[in-house]
Amino acid sequence: MKRRLILPYLFMLCFSLNIFAVQGQKKMDRKETLDAVLKVNKYFMEKYADYTATSNVGRVRPSNIWTRGVYYEGLMELYSIYPKETFFDYAYGWSEFHKWNYRNGAVTRNADDYCAGQTYIDLFRLTEDPKQLVSVKANLNMLVNTPQNDDWDWIDAIQMGMPVFAKLGVTMNEPKYFDKMWDMYECTRNEIGGGLFNLEDGLWWRDADFVPPYTEPNGEDCYWSRGNGWVYAALVRVLNEIPKDEKHYQQYLSDFKIMTEALVKCQRKDGFWNASLHDPKNYGGKETTGTSLFIYGMAWGVNNGILDKDVYTPIINKAWSAIVEDAIHDNGFLGFVQGTGKEPKDGQPVTYDSMPDFEDYGIGCFLLAGVEVYKMK
Incomplete structure (x- = not known):
């Protein structure tokens, strides 16, 4: 299998130039950061005031699909620093409408379906109503108790x-959820497609279809920005939950650090990341979702002192300033969001004015980033 080697001196040169280019930037103003986050969220909540409404992109889908689940991840993080009652009501009403369940029920094995469980658990932690976890527990117990x-x-x-898995394991004080989480992560990392995490490049192939010999037009491996952003964010959300003495904590932490070093090398001069991390000319241009997830991480x-x-x-300030200054419209609409897909060519064109097929997950990624930037001292 092709493994692209990175010359150490080249990495250090690129890294040093990137640091030099962003030195001296002003510190992020916390009020301005919060104002930007609230502005974008207000746009979304007003446009999608009816959280029960189905999605009709191509076909009808319920509003608890993964795209909306990611938005609520961001909203709950926003609520944690800005506990506005309307935010809680919006998340609670959505969860209640869906009966704290998934679009294909508690028997689903599709992670897209049970993404909503992150918000259900967050709300349970605030209200401690047992009904909120019935489907979450049933679903994960099914996954835990089956071998695949x-x-x-x-x-x-x-x-x-x-x-x-991480959130439920902590909430229920049940290590079995941590164990199954590792087994599934390890399978994706090391087994599927021969292992989707390329340690030599510090980045992930999106799925087995993109493992070499597949390449981008410039001959490089295909590392999709948002796909790597999803993994990066997952590692953050797991590390933020599980105990530091959990037996796989250090491996997750190591993967997070490896990815961080790799991602810094790919940042554009303007602060954004391209949709294609190793081929900036393949649908090159600003892209907000991957950029937001990298800022978040x-x-x-x-x-957290890591x-x-x-x-x-x-590096963070440069990326955050780029989004705030270049992507946010006066009404709060978020530009440069790549639509759904699995590689750089999907969801194109990605421009300041282009409307993605789904905009909820893009805003969720932005909220995650904004909250962490707001917390910075």
């Missing part, structure tokens, strides 16, 4: 599914 571990055969699923790393503040704060 290869359900997450595309890396997006890592973000949709892993945090549910790096800011969390700084906030990443060096002096090194990473300028």
Whole structure:
């Protein structure tokens, strides 16, 4: 299998140039950061005031699909720093409408379906109503008690599914959920497609179809920005939950650090990341969702003493400023959001004015990023 080697001196040169380019930027103003987050969220909540309404993109889908689940991940993080009652009511009403269940019920093995469980658990922690966890527990117990571990055969699923296991394991004080989470993650990481995590490049192939000999037009491996963002965010959300003495904590932490180093090398001069991390000319241009997820991870790393503040704060500030200044419309609409898909060519064109097929997950990614930037000292 082709493994692209990175010359150490080239990495250090690129890294040093990137740091030099962003030194001296002003520190993020917390009020301005919060104002930007609230503005984008207000746009969404007003446009989608009816949280019960189905999605009709191509076909009818209920509103508890993964795209909306990601939005609510961001909303619950926003609520944690800005506990506005309307935010709670919006999330609670949505969950109640769906009876705290998934679009294909508690028997589903599809991580896209049970992504909503992240919000159900967050709300349970605030209200402690047992009905909120009935389907979540039934679903994960089914997964725990069946032998297969290869359900997450595309890396997006890592973000949709892993945090549910981590959150429920902590909430119920049940290590069995941590164990199954590792088994499924390890299968995706090391077995599916020969292992979807390329340790030499520090990045993930989206699924087995993109493992070499598949390449981008420039001959590089195909590393899709948002796909890698999903994994990066999942590692953050797991590390933020599980005990530091959990037996696989250090492996998750190592993967997070490896990815961080790889992602820094791919940042554009303007602060964004391209849809294609190793081929900037293949549908090159600003892209908000991957950028938001990378900001989220790096800011969390700084906030938790995992990443060096002096090194990473300028990188984070540059990326966050780029989104705030270049992507947010006056009405709160978020530009440069790549539509759904699995590779750089999907959901194109990605422009300031283009409307993605689903905009909820893009806003959810942005909220995750904004909350962590807001927390930075």
